[in-house]
Amino acid sequence: MIELHSWPTPNGLKISIFLEETALKHKIFPVNIGKGQQFDPHFLSFSPNNRIPAIRDLDPADGGEPVTVFESGAILTYLGDKTGQFLPREIRARNEVMQWLFWQMGGLGPMAGQNHHFNIYAPEKIDYAINRYVNETARLYGVLDRRLADRVHVADDYSIADMAIYPWIVPHENQKQDLNDFPNVKRWFESMAARPAVQRAYETRDALYPKGDPQTEEEKAKLFGIKQ
Numbered sequence: 001m002i003e004l005h006s007w008p009t010p011n012g013l014k015i016s017i018f019l020e021e022t023a024l025k026h027k028i029f030p031v032n033i034g035k036g037q038q039f040d041p042h043f044l045s046f047s048p049n050n051r052i053p054a055i056r057d058l059d060p061a062d063g064g065e066p067v068t069v070f071e072s073g074a075i076l077t078y079l080g081d082k083t084g085q086f087l088p089r090e091i092r093a094r095n096e097v098m099q100w101l102f103w104q105m106g107g108l109g110p111m112a113g114q115n116h117h118f119n120i121y122a123p124e125k126i127d128y129a130i131n132r133y134v135n136e137t138a139r140l141y142g143v144l145d146r147r148l149a150d151r152v153h154v155a156d157d158y159s160i161a162d163m164a165i166y167p168w169i170v171p172h173e174n175q176k177q178d179l180n181d182f183p184n185v186k187r188w189f190e191s192m193a194a195r196p197a198v199q200r201a202y203e204t205r206d207a208l209y210p211k212g213d214p215q216t217e218e219e220k221a222k223l224f225g226i227k228q
Contacts, residue, residue, distance in 0.1 A: 002026040002079070005043060006053035007033050008205040010167035011072040011109065015053050016204060017163045018076060020197035022083050030209055046070065057082070073105040076160040086159045093156070100147075100154045100161035104168065108144075111136045112168050115175045134176045141172075141182045148184035152191070166192045 006012035038050045046068035047054035054070040080087025088094045115133040154161045179186040
């Protein structure tokens with residue numbers, strides 16, 4: 001069984017999508033990052049960067065002690081290898097998937113995350129920062145749109161790359177992006193949203209996790225690592 005220690009951020013939801021797609025037996029343990037639960041010693045024992053998500057595989061392939069994995073890209077890779085699904089073993093196909101997984105991890109995620117921060121959460125609206133991250137997010141949407149011009153999925157076959165990218169496109173309106181400007185992304189996005197496993201992942205989010213963003217200054221400080 002997989003223990004998923006998570007919160008319903010894009011990085012957390014990408015793991016939920018994989019688990020739903022594979023029907024891999026799992027249990028979700030909410031880690032309320034607005035309440036500072038990411039700093040709990042037990043969580044830090046297997047997620048030393050105090051970030052969600054993290055997993056514990058209670059039934060690893062070697063039959064030994066539980067395997068722990070933090071960082072969402074590493075988790076998707078581990079689970080893909082464990083199940084033999086959505087991550088090819090053939091070198092060229094695997095390379096395509098891994099490139100786009102790292103593109104999300106190193107580009108789309110951080111840039112869209114800063115976009116969210118300066119547009120939604122920052123106490124001071126800084127035009128330079130807002131424009132910087134809105135424009136960079138648009139550039140990355142353009143990269144993805146060109147990639148999807150002649151293929152159904154990001155790396156040809158449906159893969160962990162699609163699962164990693166999709167939750168970061170869901171809040172496109174908060175990122176000040178219009179999917180009509182990116183028709184190939186829009187087509188792909190709609191096909192992803194129609195997948196039953198994706199729908200189940202978001203239904204689980206709505207049923208399991210408390211709703212709402214952090215509201216108090218204390219919650220924001222814990223979420224954004226602000227020293228008080």
